[in-house]
Amino acid sequence: MLKLESKQVNFYYGSSPALKDINLEMESNTVTALIGPSGCGKSTYLRLFNRMNDLIDNTKLTGEVLIDGIDIYKKGINVDTLRKMTGMVFQKPNPFPKSIFENVAYGLRVNGITDKQFIEERVETTIKQVVLWDEVKDKLKKSAFELSGGQQQRLCIARALAIQPSVILMDEPTSALDPISTSKVEELIHELKSKYTIVIVTHNMQQAARVSDHTAFFYLGELVEVGTTKKIFTNPTQEKTQNYITGRFG
Amino acid sequence: MNPFFKKFSEKFIEGLLMISGTVTSLTVVLIVFFLFKEGISVFNKKAVEEGYVIAVNKSNKVNSISPEDIKNIFDQKITSWKDLGGKDSIILFRLEDISTYFTDEQIGENFERLPACISRVVDSIPQIFAFFPEKYMDKNFKGKEIEAGKISFNTFFGGKEWFPTAQPAAQLGAKPLILGTLWVSLGAILLALPLGLAAAIYMSEIAKDKVRRVMKPLIELLAGIPSVVYGFFGLVVIVPAIQKLFNLPVGETGLAGSIILGIMALPTIITISEDAMRNTPRSMKEASLALGASKWQTICRVVIPHSISGITAAAILGIGRAIGETMAVLMVTGNAAVIPHSILEPMRTIPATIAAELGEAPNGGVHYKALFALGCILFVMTLVINLTVEFITGSKKYKKH
Amino acid sequence: MKQVDENKLAKSKKRKQSLAFFMFGFIGFVIVGILLTVLSFIVFKGVSVISWDFITKMPEEGMTRGGIYPAIIGTLCLVGGSMIFAFPIGVMAAIYMNEYVRDGIIKKIIKQMTNNLSGIPSIVFGLFGMALFVNKLGFGDSILAGSLTLGLLALPVVIRTTEEALKGVDDTFRHASLGLGATKWQTTRRVVLPIAFPNIITGLILSVGRVSGETAPILFTVAAYFLPKLPTSIFDQAMALPYHLYVISTSGTNIEESRPIAYGTALVLIIIVLLTNILANFLRKYFGKKVKMN
Numbered sequence A: 001m002l003k004l005e006s007k008q009v010n011f012y013y014g015s016s017p018a019l020k021d022i023n024l025e026m027e028s029n030t031v032t033a034l035i036g037p038s039g040c041g042k043s044t045y046l047r048l049f050n051r052m053n054d055l056i057d058n059t060k061l062t063g064e065v066l067i068d069g070i071d072i073y074k075k076g077i078n079v080d081t082l083r084k085m086t087g088m089v090f091q092k093p094n095p096f097p098k099s100i101f102e103n104v105a106y107g108l109r110v111n112g113i114t115d116k117q118f119i120e121e122r123v124e125t126t127i128k129q130v131v132l133w134d135e136v137k138d139k140l141k142k143s144a145f146e147l148s149g150g151q152q153q154r155l156c157i158a159r160a161l162a163i164q165p166s167v168i169l170m171d172e173p174t175s176a177l178d179p180i181s182t183s184k185v186e187e188l189i190h191e192l193k194s195k196y197t198i199v200i201v202t203h204n205m206q207q208a209a210r211v212s213d214h215t216a217f218f219y220l221g222e223l224v225e226v227g228t229t230k231k232i233f234t235n236p237t238q239e240k241t242q243n244y245i246t247g248r249f250g
Numbered sequence B: 001m002n003p004f005f006k007k008f009s010e011k012f013i014e015g016l017l018m019i020s021g022t023v024t025s026l027t028v029v030l031i032v033f034f035l036f037k038e039g040i041s042v043f044n045k046k047a048v049e050e051g052y053v054i055a056v057n058k059s060n061k062v063n064s065i066s067p068e069d070i071k072n073i074f075d076q077k078i079t080s081w082k083d084l085g086g087k088d089s090i091i092l093f094r095l096e097d098i099s100t101y102f103t104d105e106q107i108g109e110n111f112e113r114l115p116a117c118i119s120r121v122v123d124s125i126p127q128i129f130a131f132f133p134e135k136y137m138d139k140n141f142k143g144k145e146i147e148a149g150k151i152s153f154n155t156f157f158g159g160k161e162w163f164p165t166a167q168p169a170a171q172l173g174a175k176p177l178i179l180g181t182l183w184v185s186l187g188a189i190l191l192a193l194p195l196g197l198a199a200a201i202y203m204s205e206i207a208k209d210k211v212r213r214v215m216k217p218l219i220e221l222l223a224g225i226p227s228v229v230y231g232f233f234g235l236v237v238i239v240p241a242i243q244k245l246f247n248l249p250v251g252e253t254g255l256a257g258s259i260i261l262g263i264m265a266l267p268t269i270i271t272i273s274e275d276a277m278r279n280t281p282r283s284m285k286e287a288s289l290a291l292g293a294s295k296w297q298t299i300c301r302v303v304i305p306h307s308i309s310g311i312t313a314a315a316i317l318g319i320g321r322a323i324g325e326t327m328a329v330l331m332v333t334g335n336a337a338v339i340p341h342s343i344l345e346p347m348r349t350i351p352a353t354i355a356a357e358l359g360e361a362p363n364g365g366v367h368y369k370a371l372f373a374l375g376c377i378l379f380v381m382t383l384v385i386n387l388t389v390e391f392i393t394g395s396k397k398y399k400k401h
Numbered sequence C: 001m002k003q004v005d006e007n008k009l010a011k012s013k014k015r016k017q018s019l020a021f022f023m024f025g026f027i028g029f030v031i032v033g034i035l036l037t038v039l040s041f042i043v044f045k046g047v048s049v050i051s052w053d054f055i056t057k058m059p060e061e062g063m064t065r066g067g068i069y070p071a072i073i074g075t076l077c078l079v080g081g082s083m084i085f086a087f088p089i090g091v092m093a094a095i096y097m098n099e100y101v102r103d104g105i106i107k108k109i110i111k112q113m114t115n116n117l118s119g120i121p122s123i124v125f126g127l128f129g130m131a132l133f134v135n136k137l138g139f140g141d142s143i144l145a146g147s148l149t150l151g152l153l154a155l156p157v158v159i160r161t162t163e164e165a166l167k168g169v170d171d172t173f174r175h176a177s178l179g180l181g182a183t184k185w186q187t188t189r190r191v192v193l194p195i196a197f198p199n200i201i202t203g204l205i206l207s208v209g210r211v212s213g214e215t216a217p218i219l220f221t222v223a224a225y226f227l228p229k230l231p232t233s234i235f236d237q238a239m240a241l242p243y244h245l246y247v248i249s250t251s252g253t254n255i256e257e258s259r260p261i262a263y264g265t266a267l268v269l270i271i272i273v274l275l276t277n278i279l280a281n282f283l284r285k286y287f288g289k290k291v292k293m294n
């Protein structure tokens, strides 16, 4: 089933274009990797799906961005509600200055849930989901800053999962992590695929190859090529893609 | 250039720079030294008028009397030794009372027998409380001179009255001044903190960049206006307004001081807490918004908790500013040195007291020293405040890594 | 999601947010309003008083007439005197701290002490100035004693702004110069200071603004109540603008009649502050651009 879709999307910071005529479709329960050299618009594209770019003044969007077939930029869409449908994981772990428990409960609380028992159960299941439970179950009341970087990042993933989004957007989620933490997060992505639609931005070709079903290659704001990961990495149609994945530029 | 000379001049300049570097440290040390040297020496000084003594009958068990009690005895608020740990009622004896006990002849034409007479009076009346010039103290005086009017820590910090020029004993109770300072400063912070925080939140999180770029320098300008100008403004605008509004006999009240100090503390509070809030990592705010939180929820639940130490520091520094502020307060609070009961009464703060009285206090006298002791209190208060702020902001840095 | 009415929730979130934002914006503007009120009040009341005579004539008739010339001159002397003292020492101290000492205990102590000094209330400086300069060193109430006291007060400001200025100089400049065999002082003097210069001057101007309005430190070290002549040496007493304003608005012989003079004096003080602020901002902008372009 078609989950995410962009039709003829152009995006401008001020007058300079960051995305040009992007047409892309992503199926439910798949992982799509966005790759490309720095500054090519991957983050910008990712952030279209939870309207994070709205926060930046002086930007312009044309074309349509759809989730479940609904244009999320049309009038009458409540941005807070939309963002609840999508979870986002950032480049650096960025837990809130709160306890481990409260970090995960945050999304529930801001969305008006007050039932204590419900929150506790949800927090526990989500922390288990990211395979962090055994490490933190005794210190849920402790500050989230006391965790290691890798643990913090898994906590941030749990935080995003707690509100049960259907889409997870990850912007270089492992670039600040050590190899072991990285592989834990990658395993997690595998697990999560059965329930969510995942879009991941990465600079790591191996990672893209390992975790994703589809790969989209961006260059200078344009979508150069998209296809199954296997095809992109073994037999790309475009020369630029070939050059990039073999490390000749970027 | 001669390499030896070059090396020498390098060293010389470094030495010069080093000396300059130590000037501030030296100044702080000197300030502490002079302040405390003069201030501490007020203790164990006598509050009684210079050159006077107080004596009682030998049988009297009372050995020392505080300045406050001396004043009360003179004002006849204390009329019995029982209040001071002795017995029977007090018979007050002053030099001019001598004529009720002796004739001019007995005293002598040139008062040559006056000391002996005083000695006899004190010896013969058990309830006596005699106050007379030291020069009339007999060589073999038969009474008991008592330690009177000694200024102790207790009388200084606990004394309820500040009246340094009082006769016969200066009343140096700093309590009304300390309380006055605290009342006025707390009033100021109660007014300024909510307003300042709201403005800081507005400037750092809500306002458009354009608005902020205009607002920020204006608020910094607010910090640059001299305190006399604020005091003057308070005097001609706020004081009459308060008088009218609350229907008071005078408008110079603690409230007027709090309002002016509040305005003066605003820039400190706003700039520091705004800085703290702007330091909230962008990605942390985005993470909150990405979870469906509204901007307002993000401010309350992420930005404020993240910058809480900065906000606390701002509040404490604001109090510090208010506590140390002199001129504005001096001009608008009415300066009544009584223990405050309501913010609508005239009050007097420590800095205002120093400013108002130091000019008239004779150098090296008790009053002069008492003012330095007040300076010490002020110094310690502000030092504690600064160290607290450093501790708060310092421990924050530690926590983040 | 669990039993939460999406629409209702969204609406209530929105309502709370608009209310809060409106309130905060309102307060922000009120605060700016307060500032403008203070300023415009003094400007309106004072502007009719200010004239050439007002700033060049002696006070007359128990300060109910005439000008504030001696107070202006006194303040100029005090500002000048305090800066002659504080500026070189402050700049040198900052150079020492930023260019010479390594991070460590000494730097920490100096930093801490500078911090402490800047936290001391101005009236305490007054007490100290009186004890040391006026009494102990025997300067008496004099421009010298007052300038030194104000200089000490300004010292932390000068040090801090100079330090900021020095920190703003990119390390590559230093490394390049040192790499060419220049000594530390040569590097500082020929490379670092010229780049930092505009910002150091900005700091100087800001301290001038601060010092010219201070009253408490000069109460007992220099200020004269009514002295219709100019000081002739640094051991003379002098009038000063802020003290003058204080006296004529609270304890002059005829407060009501001298009110206009008070408004005029307050306006002159405000003008000084505004001018120093504007000048400092201008320098920062102007030279800030220039340095970047290099």
Ligand SMILES: Nc1ncnc2c1ncn2[C@@H]1O[C@H](COP(=O)(O)OP(=O)(O)OP(=O)(O)O)[C@@H](O)[C@H]1O
Binding pocket: A013, A018, A036, A037, A038, A039, A040, A041, A042, A043, A044, A045, A056
């Ligand atoms: N807030 C912004 N304001 C103006 N321009 C921006 C902003 N954010 C990004 N850009 C510009 O848009 C283009 C795309 O940026 P984007 O962050 O999407 O790149 P990216 O592919 O994620 O790069 P990286 O791999 O380095 O994260 C860049 O040229 C960048 O300079």
Ligand SMILES: [Mg+2]
Binding pocket: A042, A043, A044, A171
């Ligand atoms: Mg990016």
